[in-house]
Amino acid sequence: MEKAQNDLSKKYSKGTIIIHWLTVMLIFALFPLGKYMEGLAPEEKMGIIKIHAILGMLVFILTAIRTWLFFKAPRPAELKTGSAFNDKLIIWVRNAFYFLLFAITISGSATMILGGYGDALSSDNADLIMERGDIMPLKGHGFLAFTLMILFVMHIIGIIKHYFLRKELVIKRMLPW
């Protein structure tokens, strides 16, 4: 095995680092909140939906800023792992994160509008929320959120694997110190 080959003193921009960790915290709140809402009756979930939607829209805004930073702010070179396949996988997982975060927040907003949640909240009438099975974008929203969790696990496995094989703590690139 070759020696470490990445310069870990080169970090992502402060803005990207802040958004990365804020997004992690928001997803840790949003996913369980979404799963919890699944089992509630419409009148029980009115307050939680409001919180879920506001935090979710925050993820959308942060992801939009992060995308802009991705192209505008200086960022460290792509990681080298010693395997061309893994080098590509890292890039695909990262791109998929961006794509999924946009797709989840857009499908969440579509669920909000087409599923009657918006009307229910604005008129304080939980009866306007449609049957879960009849809300098409909700199926996509749930599937995309689940896919995000799979990607998250791959992300962590990749970081740990890289540490054991290469003795490099690549998380340093995403830490401000």
Ligand code: HEM
């Ligand atoms: C990263 C952001 C988000 C994550 C991880 C997330 C996660 C989830 C999950 C896991 C569910 C349960 C899905 C299911 O029933 O199969 C859910 C439901 C839902 N989400 Fe999100 N969500 C996000 C953003 C949003 C946004 C931005 C909105 C709206 C503006 C939204 C609106 C909703 C609504 C209306 C439901 C249905 C609740 C119910 O009746 O059970 N979500 N979300």
